Structure formats: structure tokens, C-alpha cells
Amino acid sequence: MKFDNLESIQSLAIVGATGLVGQECLDILTEQKIRIPNLKLLASEASAGEGIDVGGEEILVEALREDSFDGIEVAFFSVPTDVTRRYVPAALSAGAIVIDDSSVYRMHQEVPLIIPEVNGATLRDFNGSLISNPNCSTIPVALALKPLLDTFGIERVVVSTYQSVSGAGKAAYEELSTQAIALLSGGSAEAKAFPHRIAFNCLPQIGSLTENGNTEEEEKVGRELRKILQAPDLRVSTTAVRVPTFCAHGATVNVEFRDDFKDIEEVRELLNNAPGVKILDNPAHHIYPTNVEAIGSDPAFVGRLRRDGSVRAGVNFWVIADNLRKGAALNVLQCLQTLYTYRRMS
Numbered sequence: 001m002k003f004d005n006l007e008s009i010q011s012l013a014i015v016g017a018t019g020l021v022g023q024e025c026l027d028i029l030t031e032q033k034i035r036i037p038n039l040k041l042l043a044s045e046a047s048a049g050e051g052i053d054v055g056g057e058e059i060l061v062e063a064l065r066e067d068s069f070d071g072i073e074v075a076f077f078s079v080p081t082d083v084t085r086r087y088v089p090a091a092l093s094a095g096a097i098v099i100d101d102s103s104v105y106r107m108h109q110e111v112p113l114i115i116p117e118v119n120g121a122t123l124r125d126f127n128g129s130l131i132s133n134p135n136c137s138t139i140p141v142a143l144a145l146k147p148l149l150d151t152f153g154i155e156r157v158v159v160s161t162y163q164s165v166s167g168a169g170k171a172a173y174e175e176l177s178t179q180a181i182a183l184l185s186g187g188s189a190e191a192k193a194f195p196h197r198i199a200f201n202c203l204p205q206i207g208s209l210t211e212n213g214n215t216e217e218e219e220k221v222g223r224e225l226r227k228i229l230q231a232p233d234l235r236v237s238t239t240a241v242r243v244p245t246f247c248a249h250g251a252t253v254n255v256e257f258r259d260d261f262k263d264i265e266e267v268r269e270l271l272n273n274a275p276g277v278k279i280l281d282n283p284a285h286h287i288y289p290t291n292v293e294a295i296g297s298d299p300a301f302v303g304r305l306r307r308d309g310s311v312r313a314g315v316n317f318w319v320i321a322d323n324l325r326k327g328a329a330l331n332v333l334q335c336l337q338t339l340y341t342y343r344r345m346s
Contacts, residue, residue, distance in 0.1 A: 003032050003333055005340035010037050013068065013075040013096070015087065017041035017061055018050060020166050020173060021078040021101060025329035030055040042068055069094035076332055077101060092129055097339070099332050101133045106224060108132075113227050115139055116334040117276035118146045123339045131335055136327025137161045137217075137240065137249050138224040140300035140319045144253065147274040148267070149229055152313070153258030156235040159221055160252045163206060164245040164291070165198060167323050172198070176244055194242065203242040215240060248294035249327060250320035260313035264306060267315055271302050276326070281305050294320045298330060 016022045022041075029036070033055070041052055041061045048063040062068065064087060069075055075091040077084055078101040088105075091098050105111045112122045113132045123131075134142070141159055148154060165172040172193040179189035179199035189197045196203055207217035222236035261267055272279045278299040280289040289301030300321040308314035321327055 003034055003337050005337050005344060006032075006034050006036075006333065008340065008344075009074055009336070011040070011071060011073045012036045012038070013040040013042055013072045013091070014078075015042045015064060015068075015075060015083075015091075016078040017052065018043045018047045018170075019078055020170055020324050021328040023052075024324040025076060025078075025332065026052065026054050028325070028329055028333060038071070040068070040072065066090040069096050072096045074099070074336065078328060088130070095129075097129050097131075097336075099131045099133060099335055101328050101332065103135070103220060105130060106132045106134065106220075107227065113224060114335050114338075115142055115228060115276075115331060116338045117274075118142050119228055119230070120335075120338040123335070124342045126339070126342075131339070133328060133332050133335070134224050134228060135217075135220045136167055136323035137163060137251060138221050138228070139327050139331060140249070140321035141221065141251055141253060142225055142228050143274065143276045143300045143321075144271060144302055144317065144319050145225065145229060145255065147270040147277075148255060148257070148315075149231060151259075151270055152261060154231070154234060154255055155258050156256045157225070157237070158254040159236065159238045161206075161217075161221070161238065161240045162243045162245075162250040162252075163240060164243065164247050164249055164323060165193075166247045167249060167327075168193060168242070173246060176246060180244075198242065198244050200244055202244070204239070206240040206242050214238070245291050247322060247324060248291040248320055249323040250291070250294075250318060252316065252318055254308060254316050255314055256308070256311050257313040257315075264315070268305055271305070271317075276300060277302055279303070279305070288318065289320050291320065294322050296325065297322060298326055300326060 042064045043061050045063045047061045050061045051058040069091040075096040075098045081102050084102040084104045111132050165176045175193040182189050191197050207215040217240040218238040221238040226234050281303040288303030302319050304318040308316050
């Protein structure tokens with residue numbers, strides 16, 4: 001995707017610039033050769049003064065403060081929720097357009113929750129200053145569900161996620177590496193970022209438990225899908241699992257349709273033509289998407305597509321996407337591109 005309208009942005013603050021998502025955002029700006037005249041990199045006091053190479057230019061990280069947003073046109077936040085709550089109001093008060101990657105504002109009625117390929121048109125008449133980026137597991141699932149919902153209607157969705165450690169931040173990413181090296185060297189592995197060892201292990205709980213026994217991570221998927229797809233009655237059941245991979249979140253998805261379909265090729269064609277989705281599906285020849293294909297790629301990849309014979313009209317499939325890229329940084333930049341496109345047209 002070309003980000004030609006981003007060239008008009010005069011100042012951009014990346015809050016959480018030293019984190020995995022912040023770094024991915026800077027990588028995409030470099031790949032696309034987008035030069036922002038005033039690019040401000042903000043992080044904690046501990047990272048202040050660190051130099052980051054952005055397109056051959058070293059930019060020093062500044063400590064995040066309430067007055068960091070004076071003169072800033074756009075601010076992208078990818079930081080813990082407590083930091084979001086404290087500093088997003090400061091950015092908005094300074095007049096910045098804010099795109100937030102946390103869960104803090106996602107379910108606020110007045111805040112659009114945007115995947116440009118799915119509901120980007122929501123920004124056509126949007127005159128506000130705060131946009132929320134969905135959960136990195138919700139995005140690939142929503143991309144695949146959108147054409148199916150529009151064509152067949154959906155009665156129920158069952159999602160099981162396989163989420164990489166990068167979704168839990170840099171410390172978790174490094175812990176998987178450290179533990180794997182220690183165990184392969186005959187040593188022991190100490191768990192710090194997770195409640196149990198993550199190397200060569202799967203953890204069937206992500207986030208805190210809610211009253212009904214689900215985790216907050218699992219609840220997010222259903223809430224966000226209903227808002228993004230404008231399907232308030234959509235029934236969604238989710239199980240979220242942390243797996244010992246470094247990057248890319250996958251999900252098995254079972255969808256029960258309202259209307260039946262002729263054959264699986266009809267479904268395959270819909271998904272193959274859906275924006276932001278790419279089909280890799282020939283399991284007889286071991287062709288299906290894995291983390292390897294997803295990492296560093298823009299689309300959500302779909303494979304293992306097949307009819308679910310246990311219901312009248314249903315399908316099963318596997319979907320996977322780079323959680324740092326399409327699940328966060330890329331989606332944010334696409335939101336900005338979409339917003340600026342509509343505002344230039346008005």
C-alpha cells in the first residue's frame with residue numbers, strides 16, 4: 001500500500017518508540033521512504049537519550065512528558081494502559097490527532113475502532129481526534145469474517161488464538177529466547193514475563209480472568225468484532241493461548257452461517273478477493289500459511305479452508321498475520337492514510 005497522503009504530515013510523535021510496535025512503525029516509514037519533517041520519538045525516562053536510526057538519520061529518544069505534544073500534528077501510542085490514560089488526554093489537549101493501540105478507548109462509543117479494509121469508511125465523516133486500533137488477534141479474524149458476513153450472514157463464531165510472545169512486549173520476546181537457549185544448553189528456565197515457562201510450552205490463559213471464567217483477552221475479541229463488523233448480536237466464543245513463537249498471531253476459526261453456500265470454492269473466492277486477505281491453501285501439498293510467511297508481510301493469510309459438516313452451513317479455517325505489523329503498526333498507518341484521504345476530499 002502506498003502512503004502518499006502521509007507525506008503531508010508535518011509532525012508525528014511515536015509514544016513507545018523503543019518498543020516492538022514502535023520499532024515496526026519506524027521500519028515501515030523507512031521502507032515506504034516517508035519522511036516526517038518533525039518526527040519525535042518518545043519513551044520512558046530510562047530510554048531518553050537513546051539513538052534510533054530512522055532511514056539513515058539518528059533521532060534521539062525523548063522522555064515522555066505532558067508537554068511532549070506541543071506542535072505535534074499526529075501522535076501514535078503503543079504503551080501500557082496506565083501510560084495511555086495519563087498522556088493521551090495531554091496529546092488531545094495539545095491538538096494532536098491520536099491513534100491509540102491499547103484497549104483503553106476501543107469500546108468508547110464515540111471512538112472509531114478501525115481496520116481500514118473492513119470499516120475504513122467510518123472515517124469519511126469523522127471529525128474527532130481519537131482513533132483506536134483493534135486487538136492484534138481481532139484484526140486478522142475480522143478481515144476474514146467481513147466478506148463472509150456480508151454474503152452469508154453469520155450465526156456464531158468460535159475462535160482459538162495462537163498468540164506469539166511479541167504480543168506481550170519486548171521483555172516477553174526476550175524471555176522466550178533466553179529460556180530456549182538455557183534449556184538447550186542443559187540449564188533451567190526462570191519465568192518472569194509469564195506465570196509459567198514459555199519456551200517449548202503453551203499457556204492457555206492470556207490476561208486476567210473475568211467473572212464468567214473467560215480472560216479479558218478472550219472477551220476483547222468478541223466485543224471488538226461486534227463493533228468493527230457492526231454486528232451487535234454476533235455470538236463469539238474465544239479461547240486465547242500463548243505459544244512459543246516470536247512473532248505472528250494465528251487463529252483457528254469456526255463460522256456457522258445463516259445462509260448456506262454452494263461449495264467451498266464459493267467461500268474461497270470470496271476470501272481470495274477480500275482486501276487485506278491472501279489465500280495459501282493446498283494442504284495436499286503442505287501449502288498453508290505459517291508464522292514464516294506471515295512475519296514481515298502485510299496481509300492476513302488464510303488456509304485449511306473446509307466445510308464444517310457438523311452444522312448445516314459452516315466452515316473452518318486458519319488465519320495468521322504479523323501482529324506487530326498488520327496487527328498494530330501497519331494498521332495504524334493505514335488508518336492515518338484513510339483519514340487524510342477523506343479529509344483531503346472534503
